[in-house]
Amino acid sequence: MSYLKDLNSQIQLIKFPHRGAGGFLMTRCKTLLFLFFTYFSLSAQNRYTISGFVREKGSQEQLIGVNIYVPNTSIGTTSNTYGFYSLTLPESKSLMLVFSYVGYQRVEKVIELNKNIELNIILEPTNELDEVVISAKKQDERVSESSQMSKIELPINQIKKIPTLLGEKDVLKVLQLMPGVQKGSEGQSGIYVRGGGPDQNLIILDDAIVYNANHLFGFFSTFNGDALKSVELTKGGFPARFGGRLSSVIELNMKDGNKEKLHGEGGIGLISSRLTLEGPIKKNKSSFLISARRTYIDVLSKPFIKAAQKRENPNVDATGGYYFYDLNAKLNYELGKKDKLYLSGYFGNDSFYADVADATTSYNNGINWGNNTATLRWNHLFNQKLFSNASLIYSRYRFGIFSKNARTDADTDITSVYQLNYDSGIRDYTFKYDFDYFPSPKHAVKFGLQSIFHRFTPSATVLKDDNINLFENKVDDIDVVESGLYAEDVWSPVDKLKLNVGVRLAHYKTNNTYFLRPEPRIALAYKLSNDLAWKASFAQMNQFVHLLSNTGLGLPTDLWVPTTDKLAPQNSKQFATGLAKDFDKQGFSVTLEGYYKQMNNIVNYKEGASFLVIDNPEAAEKVEWENNVTAGKGWSYGVEFLIQKKVGRFSGWIGYTWSKTQWQFPELNQGRVFFPKYDRRHDLSIVGIYELSKKITLSAVWVYGTGNALTIPLSEYTVYNDSSTPRNRFGDQTRLFWPSNRVNEYGERNSFRAEPYHRLDVAIQLHKKKKHHERTWEFGAYNLYNRKNPFFYVAGSSADTGGIFGGGNQVLAADNQLVLKRYSLFPIIPSFSYNFKF
């Protein structure tokens, strides 16, 4: 409380008289600046700073979010993204500091604080099986301690134990198992947070925005768990340092690479294989990490495709296939005690190709898409209290179609070539400068700025033809600057209360639009008892980039477009409140949260609007996307419950969400309120991991969700076109009013509820330590009880069999009923994989 008195007297002091009206503004500014610095640099007598980095034993990996606190007080802090911490405390003869972090043995240090101290700490990972002892020591990171709410942290080693589709470990799919976070369709890695769409998630990998986090149409995410150090998802109460999306921030950090010795990890699975290598370049000074993954369906199927083609027509060579790969790489270098450099990159690509050739002609067609990101970061420690990081970031998402045809004239032997390339995508250059300032144990300040220079390429076409000497190059770029200036303070005015107060100033500029919008953010936590806290938060967000997604699936054709004079930025206001309780003895925590979120100017397609460029690149290129989308509003509210046990022999969680989301668009459903497709009343996930022994890990996941809200055909009828032009109306009657097609009549938008979705996945891991390495066999099953979950529904005739494409040699019966058919995607899918570590 003496601290508050100090503050008050400082405020009194600076109320000096103004020097005339002209200097008023100037004086105000100076006053504010003065206030700002005096506010944080209140120099109580004999305060000293302890600061340093927290690292992992062995790898020297810097640890994020380690709790550093003085036992039996409310004094504490956490390490930042680079493992740095700083605490400024009054002089003390014997001060006990505790360093604790989930999955690591806690460290207690007793120090004599009579000068500024640099204290670097090494934490040692614990063996899960010894957990009984550890949890009794209250080692867990406690949810009741932090002012942050609506945040999910995933321990990477837990992700690796959870059963998945085809054994491919996927961080985004694990996030989907958390309350407030939902999956879209079966098997998809798209993330829906508190009624928001997958376009409203800010996905950042080492500070770089990842625009399309999908491989293989969303069945797998682009993130390779082996290369990751941490994954955090924030769904509400956003700190001011984040901005630009409405619904969530998914922050992923790559490992820095082992600084002491070479270490490797890898696996061979059904879909892909992966390998990660990390090690020192110069011991304890610099290190590297490189991690790669590639699928091999194409390689395996190539001979079969070739053989099949040869059987059909021996003169024609045909191959085709699909693959994806991703590559993570990171280098870091310690320039000195105060400076560190990090260079990291991600390169991922998906590719579909089909090549056909005979004696005179060849076709090469394909579709490619992928993200590239690169981040250069410089950490600088100005002093023990002020940490800074400057980042230069490059990010690019590209989707392309290429088509090349070469034809050799048999008579003249002249080869003519034509070629079409279609591209769309987004490219960013970002500059970011962030500061962490730790003036006293009661304040932890972050401030900084960020500027993103976006270049949107909604479409670019390059066309070449030797024959008619045609060369076209159409590029339709839009340049945009998006910036944010922010300051936030985790402030503890009284012992029981912790606040995170902040503001972000969002700025956006294109040729013809300009926005400057302040975004207030506040979060608070009040301790009701030692292990129980009440939390509340409010956040306002703006989103200046929009994702045009035709399908709701993670198709590569999804297109990022900017805010323009016709398309306003999306914005949201979210209020959340809840309780967090730690059960220290039992080693688990419980959170209960409710939220209300309002969203304005959200974007959706107009009815029937289409952007599927694959069908006709030439036509799509002329599509005026601004005319095909429509804006509306939405609101969502819900209650989320999570009981989580992060460590121990038995770990896992139960997450349950009750929520309701509604949309209203003037141009959709005739202006009436409707449920968006992914409105979900109930969503339940149960995740359990059990370490049976040192050699055996068992795990299981059960999920349940209310069915999607869908628009289904209610009836079918024939439409007639006024399409023909008989010169004599009665002369050619058959062509007059040619029935165009059978079409569907739909009811209210999304008025049909799909059947509920549920599924059980299980896995068993067998670990064995060998002389030089450790290996793990994993056997799993996805959808163990073979539930036929709905993927989509179509109305069709009861006798109509065969594929959805119709066609072929099918004969439709003349008389039959119109029925609803459910298509489901994955039956029970067993999988196995072999993983190793050295």
Add this chain to the structure above:
Amino acid sequence: MKIINKIISQTKLILIPLLGVGGLGLLSCETILDDIPASRLPKIEQKLVLASFISPQDTAVIVRVTRSTPLFTDYLTNRGGFSVNGKDTTFFAQSNVVNDAKVTLSADNQDVTLKYDTKNEWYFISQKEFKIIGGKTYTLKAESKDLKAEATCTVPLDQIKIDSYAVDSTEEVDLFRSRKGFQFSLKWTDIKAKANLYRVRASLEYEILSPRFGQGNQVIYTPLITYSNITWDNEFNSIKAYLSDENVDGNKFTSPLGRAFLSANGSVSINGVRAEAKLSDKRPILTLELLNIDPNYAEYHKSIIRHEIAEDNPFAEPAPVFTNVKNGLGCFGASNRSVVVVKL
């Protein structure tokens, strides 16, 4: 432009494996649902479906009346279909035709009842008996058993003159064949201070000689009138054939580029002797039309195109087909048109 056509057809080659792996190919099963309780389904009822497009330039008014087939009911759907046998595709009729309806057309307190034509399965009245006039509003009513439907439309007042047109010959080459054809466009001037909607339409009529074997394996050719498919800006069934003067009121208009090709498909063979169909020497006839259309006509036809695009993509948001029929489905629309017939 021919390149683009080729690329489009090629790109579709890619689309199939793409969708194949992307989803449909992985579909494990199709289940017919017959156990969904009615309470879970939105309200479903059968409706009358009307289709009539009137024009002062027509010699008659024709109205199609059919019924919709609701989901999960005992109503049978005479779904159209086709069977493929070698190169021949046979289409079945699509029906659900209503032949017992009372269909009336009225304007200015005058009304007439249309007659049913059993052969063509439609209702009609000659314009000698009931004239369609530009600028007038007409009401169409149909009643069958307990179903009733009604729709109104106004015929656009002006018949817009085609200022000029251009026709050129062209050729399309791809891997398998080369085809001769024509490309064409129209020009006209919009009427100022009036909201106008347009549709351009064309047909190419030509004759092919279809082969068959007569006595002594002698090849006999039979002349057969054929119509070519029309593309506008290289799209079949193109939404670009529909234009509006919104923001370009009073301007001079040029249609998208229309294209049509001549082809003679089909062959017969006996004992290794093969005879191909061929084009006759008769000159093809190109009919170019400019329709000044009412909003119902425009919305309905455009929505059908959108519906078809969305239907091909099971993941797309459904695109409802426009209707201006009260208590029913379908469209009652009108046009006022100008025609140019060109012998090529």
